[in-house]
Structures are given as C-alpha cells and as structure tokens.
Amino acid sequence: MTIAETEDVMSTAALWRAAGEQVAVATVTETWGSSPRPAGSQMAVTKSGKMAGSVSGGCIEGAVADAAMKTIDTGTPQLLDFGVTHERAWEVGLACGGKVKVFVEKLS
Amino acid sequence: MTPEVLAALEAAKRDKRPIVLATRLPDGEQRLLPDPAAPAALNSAAEQVLASDQSGTVKIEGTDWFLHAHNPPLRLVVVGAVHIAQALVPFATQCGFAVTVVDPRRSFASDERFPNVTVSTAWPDEAMDELKPDSRTAIVTLTHDPKLDDPALDRALKSSAFYIGSLGSRRTHAARLKRLRELGHSETALARIQGPVGLNIEAVTAPEIALSIIAELVAVRRGASLPQKQSIAA
Secondary structure (H helix, E strand, O other), X not given: OOHHHHHOHHHHHHHHHHOOOOEEEEEEEEEXXXXXXXXXXXXXXXXXXXXXXXXXXXXXXXXXXHXXXXXXXXXXXXXXXXXXXXXXXXXXXXXXXXXXXXXXEEOO | OOHHHHHHHHHHHXXXXXXXXXXXXXXXXXXXXXXXXXXHHHHHHHHHHHHHOOOEXXXXXXXEEEEEEEOOOOEEEEEOOOHHHHHHHHHHHHOOOEEEEEOOOOOOOOOOOOOOOEEEOOOHHHHHHHHOOOOOEEEEEOOOXXXXXXXXXXHHHOOOOOEEEEOOOHHHHHHHHHHHHHOOOOHHHHOOEEOOOOOOXXXXXXXXXXXXXXXXXXXXXXXXXXXXXXXXXX
C-alpha cells in the first residue's frame, strides 16, 4: 500500500470490513471556528480496536471511538456535536475553541 | 453504509471518477451523486461540492444532507528522475498527489530509485501529451537540462496546470525564460513559472529543496500569498 492510500480512511475501512472486522466510520460533517480538520475528514474504528485517520487534532478521537463502539453494537448511526459550549469542554471538547459535528455510521 | 454503496464508492475512486456520497442527517440514508433519479437540487449541490472540492452540509427542501466530495487525486508530474525527485515524491504522495516521474534517461528513471511511483521514460513533450495536464495538475521540472526541461515547460504553459515550477538558479531561470520567449510564450504565460522553484527557506540538501518545493505547491493549492521572487536579466 502506498502512503497516499493510507490517507484514504474509507478504503482502509473497506479493507478491514472485507477481512471480516466490525467497522464504524466517523466523518466530520460541519465545522465552525478554528476546528483543525475540515468537513469530510474521517476516522475508522474496529470492534477489535484498530483505528485510522482523525476528526480533530486529537481532542475528541477518544469520545468518537466510544460512540463508534456503540454504533457497531446497535447498528444505529449517530450525529455527534462537539464544541466549547459543552459543559465538559475540557474533557471531550475542542481546546482550540472550534465546534464540529461528526456523523458515525456502521459499515454493514 | 450498505455494502452496495461502499462498493460503488470504492469503484468510482478506483476508476478516478468524481463522485459525491450524500448522507441524509441524522438518519444516515445514503446515495451516490450525480444520479439522474435524484432531485435536481441535490445533483446541482453535488456538482458544486465537486467543483470547489469542499465537502459540507446543505439543506435541501428542509432536509440536511452531508455531501462528501470524492475527486480523483491531484496530480504531480516531476520531470527529471534526479536526487531531489527521490526526496520530493514521498512528500508529494503524503500530501495526496498522484505522482508521475518523467525521465527518458533510464539509468535515472529506474524502478529501484522510484518504487511505487508511475515512471515514464518517454521524452518530456511526448509524456506531457500523453498525461494531458489539467487544472488539477502540478508540474515541476528538475533536470535543468534545456533539452529535457524546455519541451516539458512548453507543454506545461499550453496547459491549465495550476502550478508550474522549474529548478535552477536565477541566472539559469532567466536564460530559460529567454528561450521560452523565443518559442512564442508571452510574459503573462512565463510569469506562471515558479522559478527558482520553491519557497525560500535557504534549502541546501535534496530533502530540504524538496520540502521547499512541496511547501510552495501547497501554498499555491491553498491560495496562500507568495513572496515576490527576485529576477535577473538573462
């Protein structure tokens, strides 16, 4: 695999799915302010704990991975909202002051 | 995402066909665009995200759709399979460019020196005619041998390539511009060539020069303003 292909998170996720893994993909759908990754940025997670790509500068990946596990179990997609307005901003928000929406779906 | 949508999306990317994955929020209903069976408003919004290469959420008839643009990768044509090219290729690949290295000198353009990259050993003008550079293509010449660089630059200037860069000192560049002027290229056309190529970071080694080139390429792609380069007369 070339380096460029590793940037293509969906292709990586498709390979994992084809290999029999349970996979969820998270995609940034909207951003406001100084969020670090543009709409379309993706992260893939497997039930077995593999992870590829990113949806922020590392601030919310943990929370998104938790949500992805839930979507893998239930099959129900989720639209997550992260921002400084969140009461627990420092726990699962963006320290940069930006806001993002992240869509999480399972590869069926 | 259903296996059918995923397979169709991956097939489009493999065939280098521009495509949009539309996801209805928040329930996750998905379809690929353009699609004659889709509402016209959705198709035209998809066209826009492909043209701007910027994915985003749009509201159509009261419903939120996330439109994810999947354009084929930007291309970079590197003329000259030289040491700097060996350093430039991995940077460019990592920045998302599909790279082709052109050099008719087979000892330079070997698979051993350029693993996992498309290499063409055609003459640069022939290679360019075949590659058909468009507005999503960047061209960098690195040989500073006029008989290799000039035909490539001539073809580059006749294309809509979004970036043209040419390695060489200010003196080399001035002489190069003089030759291209004699081929009938206007001053406006010649001003498209970034020469000497790269941002001025006082680069010395091959990887440093490659870094300055890729930085300039990204700056042009992202619309950053570039400092004026000093030029001298030929």
